[in-house]
Amino acid sequence: MDLFADLSDRLLFAVPKKGRLHERCLQLLEGADVQFRRNHRHDIALVHNLPVALVFLPAADIAKFVGEGNVHLGITGRDIVEETEQSDKVEQALALGFGKCKLSVQAPARGPQAVHQVEDLVGKRVVTSFTQLSSKYFAELDQRPTEIKYVGGSVEAACALGLADCIVDLVESGETMRAAGLHAIANVLNTEAILIRNPRVRDNSVAQKLIARIEGVITAQRYVLCNYNCLRSRLPAASKITPGRTAPTISTLEDDNHVAVSSMVLKSEVANIMDRLKEIGATDILVFNINNCRV
Numbered sequence: 001m002d003l004f005a006d007l008s009d010r011l012l013f014a015v016p017k018k019g020r021l022h023e024r025c026l027q028l029l030e031g032a033d034v035q036f037r038r039n040h041r042h043d044i045a046l047v048h049n050l051p052v053a054l055v056f057l058p059a060a061d062i063a064k065f066v067g068e069g070n071v072h073l074g075i076t077g078r079d080i081v082e083e084t085e086q087s088d089k090v091e092q093a094l095a096l097g098f099g100k101c102k103l104s105v106q107a108p109a110r111g112p113q114a115v116h117q118v119e120d121l122v123g124k125r126v127v128t129s130f131t132q133l134s135s136k137y138f139a140e141l142d143q144r145p146t147e148i149k150y151v152g153g154s155v156e157a158a159c160a161l162g163l164a165d166c167i168v169d170l171v172e173s174g175e176t177m178r179a180a181g182l183h184a185i186a187n188v189l190n191t192e193a194i195l196i197r198n199p200r201v202r203d204n205s206v207a208q209k210l211i212a213r214i215e216g217v218i219t220a221q222r223y224v225l226c227n228y229n230c231l232r233s234r235l236p237a238a239s240k241i242t243p244g245r246t247a248p249t250i251s252t253l254e255d256d257n258h259v260a261v262s263s264m265v266l267k268s269e270v271a272n273i274m275d276r277l278k279e280i281g282a283t284d285i286l287v288f289n290i291n292n293c294r295v
C-alpha cells in the first residue's frame with residue numbers, strides 16, 4: 001500500500017491517540033459509522049466507507065496540525081487550542097460535552113509552603129504543561145515576572161519535589177491535587193473537548209457529513225425519548241412540561257378523551273419531568289434511549 005498516494009484524496013481527521021479523550025473519540029466514531037481498522041502501532045488508518053483517513057496524534061499537537069492545515073478536522077481540548085494559540089486559525093465545529101475540566105492554579109494547602117491567594121505567587125516559580133496560558137495569566141495579574149517552567153506530565157509532583165511554589169494544571173474531580181497536598185486558588189480556563197476544522201478545507205461536503213453525524217451522536221447521548229398518555233384537556237400543561245425540540249408529537253387514541261404524546265427531553269432532566277407529568281395525571285410514562293439522530 002502506498003500510504004501517501006492513498007491519503008491525497010482523503011479528508012484527514014486527527015483523533016487523540018491516548019489519554020482522557022481517546023476512548024470517547026472512538027465511541028463517537030463508531031456512533032458516526034466511521035469504519036476503519038487500525039494496524040498495531042500505526043498512527044494512520046484509512047476509513048473503509050468514507051474518503052477519510054484518521055490520524056492518531058497526541059491531543060496536545062492536534063490544534064496546531066489543524067490550524068496549519070496539515071489535517072482538516074480534529075478533536076482536542078479547548079485548552080490545547082488556546083495554549084497553542086490556534087483560536088484564530090481553527091473553527092470550532094462542535095462542543096462535544098466530554099473532557100470537561102478546569103485549568104487552575106494549585107498550591108500547597110498546608111505547611112510552611114502553603115499559599116492561599118494567587119497574588120502571593122507573583123514573582124514565584126510556576127511549573128506547568130501550559131506555559132503560554134500560565135504566562136498570560138500571571139502577566140495580567142502583575143508586571144513582575146513570574147518564572148514559568150515546562151514539564152510534560154505528573155505536574156502535581158513539582159511542589160513536593162521543591163521545583164515549584166505552585167502549578168497550573170487540569171483538574172476534574174480534584175482527587176489528583178488533593179492526593180498531592182495541593183488546593184485550587186484560581187481558575188485560569190474552563191475547557192471541554194471540541195471538534196475543530198481548518199476553515200480552508202477543500203472538500204467541504206465530507207467535512208459537513210462527518211460534523212453532522214457526530215452532532216447526531218452527541219445529541220442522541222444528551223436526549224431520551226419520553227412517551228406517555230394524558231387527558232386531551234391536560235395537553236396544554238403537558239406540552240409545557242415536554243415541549244420537545246420543535247413541538248411534541250401528539251397521536252390520538254381510540255378513546256377520544258386521551259392522547260399519546262412523544263417528545264425528546266434532556267436526559268439530565270428526565271426524572272424531574274416524569275414527576276411533573278405524573279402530577280398532571282399522565283399515565284404509562286415510558287422513557288427510551290436514542291441510539292442516533294439528526295436534528
Ligand SMILES: Nc1ncnc2c1ncn2[C@@H]1O[C@H](COP(=O)(O)OP(=O)(O)OP(=O)(O)O)[C@@H](O)[C@H]1O
Pocket residue numbers: 018019020021058059060076077078079080098099100101153170171172173191192193
Ligand atoms: N482529568 C481530566 N478530566 C477531563 N478532561 C481532561 C482531564 N485531563 C485532561 N483532559 C482533557 O484531555 C486533553 C488531553 O489530556 P491527556 O492528559 O488526556 O492527554 P495526554 O497527556 O496526551 O495523555 P496521557 O496523560 O495519558 O499521557 C486535555 O488537554 C484536556 O482537554
Ligand SMILES: O=P(O)(O)OC[C@H]1O[C@H](OP(=O)(O)OP(=O)(O)O)[C@H](O)[C@@H]1O
Pocket residue numbers: 019020152153154155156169170171172173174175176177
Ligand atoms: O482532578 P482529577 O480528576 O484527579 O484529574 C486531574 C488529573 O488529570 C490529568 O492527568 P492525567 O490523567 O492526564 O495524567 P498525567 O498527569 O500523567 O498527564 C491532569 O494532568 C491531572 O493530573
Ligand SMILES: [Mg+2]
Pocket residue numbers: 019153
Ligand atoms: Mg495527561
